[in-house]
Amino acid sequence: MGKEDKKYEYSVNQVPPAIHLVISSMQHVLVMVVSLAFPILLAGQINGTPELTASLIAFSMIAAGIGSIIQSVGLPMIGSGYLCPNLCGPSYFSLSLSAAWAGGIPLMRGMIIVAGLVEMAIAPIIQKLKNVFPTFIVGLVMTMVGVSVIKPAITSFFGLAYSGDAIWSLDIFVGLLTLMIMVFANLWGKGFVKMYCLIIGMLSGWMLALIIIPEYRYNFYVLNDIPIFSLPAIGPEFRDITFDFKLIIPFAVIGIGSSLKSFGNLLVAQKISEPELKEPNFVPIKKGLLADGFSTVLAGLLGGMAVDTSSSNIGLAGATKVLSRWISVGAGMIFLILAFFPKFGSILSMMPRPVLGAALIFTGSFMICTGLQEMFTEKWDQRKTFVVGISLFFGLSTAFLPGLYARAPHFIQTFFTDPLPTTAVVAVVLNLVFSFDLVLGKWRDKNRNNA
Amino acid sequence: MKNSLLGFCDGCGETMRVLKKWRPLIVLLVLVSVLAGCKRKYDDLDLTMYQYRDTKNLVRFVYDASLILKKDGMESLNYFRDNRKSFNTRDYYLYVYDMKGTNIFHAGMAHLEGKYLWDVTDKNGKKPLQLAYDALEDRNNPHAWIHYSWWETGKFYPVPKASCHFKVTTPEGNELLVGGGINYPHEEKEFIRIIVDAAVQLIENEGRKALAEISNPVSKYNYRDVCVFVFRPDGEILISPTINSTLAQTDFLECADDVLHKPFAEALKKLQSADRAWEAFMTKSRYKRKLIKKSLYIRKSVLEGTEIYVAAITDLPEPPN
DSSP states (O other): OOTTTTOEEEEEEEEEEEEHHHHHHHHHHHGGGGGGGHHHHHHHTOOOOOHHHHHHHHHHHHHHHHHHHHHHHSSSSOOOOOOOOEEEEEEEEEHHHHHHHHHHHHHHHHHHHHHHHHHHHHHHHHGTTTTSSSSHHHHHHHHHHHHHHHHHHHHTTTTSSSOOOOOOOHHHHHHHHHHHHHHHHHHHOOOHHTHHHHHHHHHHHHHHHHHHHHHHHHGGGGGGGGGSOOOOOOOGGGSOEEEEEEHHHHHHHHHHHHHHHHHHHHHHHHHHHHHOOOSOOOOOOOOHHHHHHHHHHHHHTTTTOOOOEEEHHHHHHHHHHHHHHHHHHHHHHHHHHTTTHHHHHHOOOOHHHHHHHHHHHHHHHHHHHHHHHHHHHHHOHHHHHHHHHHHHHHHHHHHHHHHHHHSOOHHHHHHOOSSSHHHHHHHHHHHHTHHHHHHHHHHHHHHHHOO | OOOOOOOOGGHOOOHHHHHHTTTTHHHHHHHHHHHHHHOOTTTOOOOTOOOOOHHHHHHHHHHHHHHHHHHHTTTHHHHHHTTTGGBBBEEEEEEEEEESSBEESSSEEEEEEGGGGTTOTTTTTTOHHHHHHHTTTTTTTOOEEEEEEEOOOOSSOOOOEEEHHHHHHHHOSSSSEEEEEEEEEOOHHHHHHHHHHHHHHHHHHHTTHHHHHHHOOTTTTTTTTTTTEEEEETOOEESSSSSSSOOOOGGGGGOOTTTSHHHHHHHHHHTTTOOOEEEOOOOOOOTTTTEEEEEEEEEEEEETTTEEEEEEEOOOOOOOO
């Protein structure tokens, strides 16, 4: 078997040797850590105390850890059984913040539970939507999963934490070097180097940043005040769960959007884990969506932020061809343990933004290209051009022109939120509309035959 | 193919082989740990209260200049003049005054050098230099921040500014004010912490007389869209955040933001067990007509034997877009 033809280093059900399992799991944990920015940001936005921030991070990590294990360990009724870890879902951030503002953490918890239940309710229907998602739309959704990472990836790559703030040349240098190390190691590395290209790149970039940018060293000073081990404090904010009827529709919509994203993620995970499949097998995808919804409900019950399947980790698995689901289980366990060791979790969350950005670009590239390949495996025609073209126009416009949608009618605002769900919804609707003549033709043929 | 849990037991050989491959990385890690432990010139400069890099960079920029002045004394002014461009960057500019109000160096406006500017005012009547000297004496304002409006060379519209300052004693024994300004500054939470804490101090020192100074639009308690306001628990407004009269008596406890959150009610709950509190809420942006996040900083104080609340509101940083 030629080097380029090699399907994988570790297949989906293979258990890697212990040391490889630990390093690979750590490699995935480093990517998952990116999402810890969301509970930190949310706590900052609601002027949360350090205790609230610590608890929010810990509960989010516990939910993501358990979610990753359930998703991948291979339980009979729930979980896809693919390498598909969970992390704090960026798509939930804005709405969770609105809920936290309106009714504090208790309302945020309640509404996250609602969104999770919506995701769980959608899971069984996915199997019946086979005809709604032809291969080229599946490819489009997969592409958009990668596209949706562009914003956090690029802002992180340039080291930007807040809108309008300064960008340092040294940050760009660190990000660029990290990215190049990852790509070179992946392209020309062999075995070990290729397999751990991401962790090699991230650690090298992190060290370089510590050496040349003093601010990243100063960040470590806060570690003195953080305990090595602690149980998450259940403060007054975490003792109640409340609901608000007015927020049900927005959270239900975001739950559907999140399901679509996870649907795309699971399709990619399936594509890279079982390339021999001619068409999607919806059974593991259904089980995966159920696990995703369950993890979101769990996050709400625990008091963490909503969790979601991670595009970046699937991209990493595809890029390194290390696909063992046990790595996802390992990463989940490490994440779970780290929740009780805040000092170590804090060290990981201090990873320089440009390094995180480089990792997101590296993994996102894989997601985008896998989706494009999938999209163009089918014979192309004008119908598909308009379905894909128009849905991309409107889907991408939510990222290019967010201000426009902020002033749009409420109905539009509800559905035009993010490139991935918007593109997916518009593409599905347009495909149904543009295929109307084909359906009608089939129906006439059927009637004629019957007559 | 290792397809079972037995794969875990491949033994130490594999582990050692892997560790050997990581040797250069481990060496680098140790090197970095040693480097990180070394004392650096900013170790004494606490910037953790600031959220934006631009703000931190400005403080470091002025601090660096103060270290040069401390070390090389008045001779360093020639160095500043010979390298004017380095001290007048796209983002910041440096200036040095004696302690009586005479400019002795200005990186961006050389024509000010040698001029006595004690009474100079901005467009709104603020006296930036007097505010700067006052800020240097304020222990509650560690980097002596002031806010005013000025102009950029070659431009024709007022530019909002924020400046920080250090007091330096040169080896020759001269006391100097060294400062740096930033155009279009970010709104830091620390800025409202400084003015609210100062207002509380003034009220505790001077009682009702302090209210006139706090509500004076050219005082340090008011800048850009920010103002310190004061009210009693029963709702009586002593200094209004919205209009300069008692025409509108608002019940702050009932005030709700655009997502129906009641920031004052929440903040006062926190004040039952603390003497200060932060609370976030949403409101329409004056410029973008969309919802943005704001932060309320509120403190408990006492005026004429009764409890009062002193507060100010500023923008919260937005995630990158």
